[in-house]
Amino acid sequence: MLPTSTDVLVVGAGPTGLTAALALARRGAEVTVVDRLERPPVTSRAAVVHAYTLEELDRIGAAAPLIARGLRSPGFTVRDRDRVLLTVPFRTLPSRHAYALMVSQSVTEEVLTGELAALGVTVLRPYQVTGLAVDAAGATVAFAGGATVRARYLVGADGMRSLVREQAGIGFSGPATGAESFALADVRVTSALPRDQVALFLARSGPLVWAPLPDGVVRLVAAVDEAPADPDAGYFQALLDERGPARRPDRVTEVLWSSRFRLHHRIADTFRAGPVLLAGDAGHVHSPAGGQGMNLGIVDAVDLGSTLADVLAGGPETLLDGYAARRRPMAEEVVGFADRLTRLATLPPSRRPARNLLFRLISVLPPARHRVALRLSGLDQRPRGARPAAHP
Template identity: 75%
Template sequence: MMPQRTDVLVVGAGPTGLAAAVTLARRGVEVTVVDRAARPPVTSRAAVVHAYTLEVLDRIGAAAPLVDRGIASPRFTVRDRDRMLLSVGFGDLPSRHPYALLVSQSVTEAVLTDRLTALGGQVLRPYEMTGLDHDAAGAVVRFADGATVRARWVIGADGMRSTVRESAGIRFGGPDDPGESFVLADVRTRSALPRDEVSLFLARSGPMVWAPLPDGVVRLVASVAEAPREPDAGYLQALLDERGPARRPDRLTDVLWTSRFRIHHRIAERYRLGPVLLAGDAAHVHSPAGGQGMNLGIQDAVVLGDTLADVLAGRPDTLLDEYSAARRPLAEEVVGFAGRLTRLATVPPAGRPLRDLLLRALSRTPSARRRLALRLSGLTNRPG
């Protein structure tokens, strides 16, 4: 049941909102989590949890159960059909998690929900937020069923089309175009590709991510000119034939689910406006290339949760301005990084030999491979 008052209202029960709620609950903060969906999704976009994100999840007691349910991947590869252009190993990362964890976002959400429940919290469903008003004492949030709640602080973790962000009047910078079109699918395949590493295939028509998951599932994410409403087996097989291995091509054996989505490269002009705070996709969205989006959102959430707990314990609320000042540049860097990976894939045919030569040169340079491994793992975001 929705309370009339709460210290912190978290809108959105994806990985970002749940991580923020767990962080606050661990610090003894009264936190209420709401989500518009009647039940947790069983499908999701993100499939990789990187090393630094696992370190952050360790801090809130969520890493170990997640690792138990995923595949530890020792490397990330970039390919052009059968040619290996670049292999980035994670084995020597300066982390207690020297790998990338391959696991569905729905599993990440389930682990975080279990952790929140163990701390005495819960997700209230379905509550669709319709607006808010804020003043010096906090915010009053309205819902579609007529319910209202007064919160001292509101965290918008409600995704790219954030009602929290829009209701607060925070601009979401970026180009006014339709955005990049993507196909997303969980499938089973007969494949010669390793079942413990993510491969990014570069093709003239766009990049394709091939990511193995537990139970023999493969997550496919491909940038396409215009995704069909319901990508079917024939469409997905054509993508594999066009972009995947050629000598020993993948053969689709089962399609578990499919979807399509569009991504705009956008960053909120600010992460705080009075008692309203943003994290995750509500604050920044970008291409899925490199698997950075959910990871950055979880990192946002734990930093924000700890900072907000400090403020509620009596420290000055200017700490929250410092959160915004520190996290926004990281989002700008991730947006740029994801954009560069996408441009690598779509180099015109005349430029591909030079691109491939440069990538192979990077692959033969240990210092360059290490820098890229640190960048992909998120360890470059670790506070000094």
């Protein structure tokens, strides 16, 4: 049952909302989490948790249980069919988490939900936001069925179609046209590819991400002209035949689940409007190339949860302006990075030799390779002079 009031109301129980709530609960703040879905989804887009994200999760005691459920990947490869254009090793990263953790988003949500439950916070479902009124002392949120909740602060972590963002009147800027279409699935395949490395296949028709998960599962994500409503094994086999290994082709033996999605590259005009704060996909959406989306949202959430806890403990409201000032430029940089990766994947044939030469040059230059690893891992976001958090 919904409370009538709370210090912080978090709308959205995906990785971002759960992380923000956990950061607050660890500090003893009163936090309520609601979600519009009756039960958590068992399928999800994100499949990688990068090193810097794990460092941030260390700060709220959530990294260790998540690592126990995932597969550690020591590197990332960029390929053009059978040609390895670039290998990016993670073993030399300046982090205790010198790897990428391969784990389904649904498992990430399960772990975060469990950590919250251990602190006495449960996700309240299903509650759909229908209205929002803001004043100098906080926000009043209305829900379908007539219930209302009064909150000192409201966190919109309700995804790219965020009702919190819309109700708060925050713009969501981006191209008016050109939404990208993606097909994705968890599959079982016979494959000669390494079972501990993510591969990004570059093709004229679009990129294909091949990402290993625990228990022999492989996550496939492909940019396509128009994905079918229910892409089947034959559809993903055709994508692998067109974009994947040629000499020793993959063979799809089972599709565990599949889906499609469309998205624009968009960023919220601001991450704060009075007591309303945005994080994750409510504030930024972009191509999944590079596996940055959920990671950026989780880092948003640790920052926001910690900042809100400081304010609730007596810190100045201007700390929240600092959160917005830090996170929006970071979102702009990540959106641009994902866009550049997508454009590199879809270059016309006449420009692909120059692109491939660039990747080969990076591959043989350790400093350049290291910079790419830092960028993919998110460690380039670490504040200058900051040290990784100690294990809690």
